[in-house]
Amino acid sequence: MSDYNIAVIPGDGIGIEVVAEGLKVLTSAAERAGIGLSFDHFPWGAGHWLKHRVALPPDAIETLGAYDAIYLGAVGLPGQVPESVGVGQVVLGIRSGFDQFANVRPVRPIPGCPWYLGHRRPEDIDFVVIREATEGFYCNVGGRFAPDAPEVEDIIALRSAFGESAEIAVQTGIFSEAGCRRVIRFAFELARKRNGKKKVTSTTKSNALTHAMGMWDEIFEQVAAEYPDCEHDWMHVDAMSMRFITNPERFDVVVADNLFGDILTDLSAALVGGLGFAPGGNLSQTGPSMFEPPHGSAPDIMGKGIANPIAAILTAAFMMEMLGEMQVAEAIRAAVTTVVSNGIALTPDAGGCATTEQVGDAVTATIAI
Ligand code: ATP
Secondary structure (H helix, E strand, O other), rough: OOEEEEEEEEEHHHHHHHHHHHHHHHHHHHHOOOOOOEEOOOOHHHHHHHOOOOOOOOOOHHHOOOOOOEEEOOOOOOOOOOOOHHHHHHHHHHHHOOOOOOOEEOOOOOOOOOOOOOOHHHHHEEEEEEOOOOEEEEEEEEEEEEEEEHHHHHHHOOOHHHOOOOEEEEEEEEEEEHHHHHHHEEEEHHHHOOOOOOEEEEEEEEOOHHHHHHHHHHHHHHHHHOOOOOEEEEEEHHHHHHHHHOOOOHHEEEEEEEHHHHHHHHHHHOHHHHHHHHEEEOOOOOOEEEOOOOOOOOOOOOOOOOOOOHHHHHHHHHHHHHHOOHHHHHHHHHHHHHHHHHHOOOOOHHHOOHHHHHHHHHHHHHHHO
């Protein structure tokens, strides 16, 4: 009997290529640790839509609900399938189906990865960014209005230029007290479990977004009071972006709303050497969590065998960590570090000439448990 049943959705493009390597590494590490993993593959995604006009079947959420975790590659075939079908139905459908409210991106660069900071070493940096993933400015609330529309009457009065415009666009952020509280609590819980630094930094901009971020700040202070063993502080998002570059070693757990988190997580991908090295996951408290590297299906390099599988391999390690299997997670990370820092097998994005498969093989051969 398996200890964990994993649903695998390779998806499209390089998603299929990197997931194969992630599974190769994961299987080997789990076997050595005496942990039973079973994998069921689901062919959903943009390619599935091209063949069957279905990207995600209607009973997919019910099916996936039986698994301990979901491991996804990347979804989308831009130009062939509308993004609203591929990413929209599959990725966003699963995220909302299981209320995966915390998008988590570990920021732990590996010595030997492409490195853009002259004043810090990869070993100095180890933090995690948590992005609230269900509300905020991505709720699609608002509209485009003529200046004489009754909906924007009050807005027009705010600035003279508004009245001179042919059109007014309004985009509203929706922040719920419960939504903010649960992701901030999640951040403190993670800080307690991580590496002993136990520090949570809140991303805000309450000097400009007074209503939404004002509430966010208040909730952050309330939640922080529940965790007296954890340090806490906050930064405006503009200052935080600068600090990600100047003092990345000061962070432990960073929590942000959907919009700021989206931007900061891409900035943090640069800190670990680019999309080919950045792991990620969408965590739920009520259903299975979904672990996916943040990169897309990269149609420009699909089928060439040069996609970097490290992001997917580290994503598999992150999945094992979240399932409570630290030994397997650490063994995979250690093997990746050995392979990357010694330049044993690197894909072209990392300055090497190895294939996707060769990198997967090299990491598998290096696992020591
Ligand atoms: P999406 O909108 O789904 O994020 P995208 O096409 O905007 O997709 P990605 O596919 O994530 O962006 O990546 C942008 C580029 O970065 C790719 O076209 C590819 O050249 C490169 N890239 C992304 N992931 C990898 C990887 N794992 N290995 C090598 N190169 C990668």
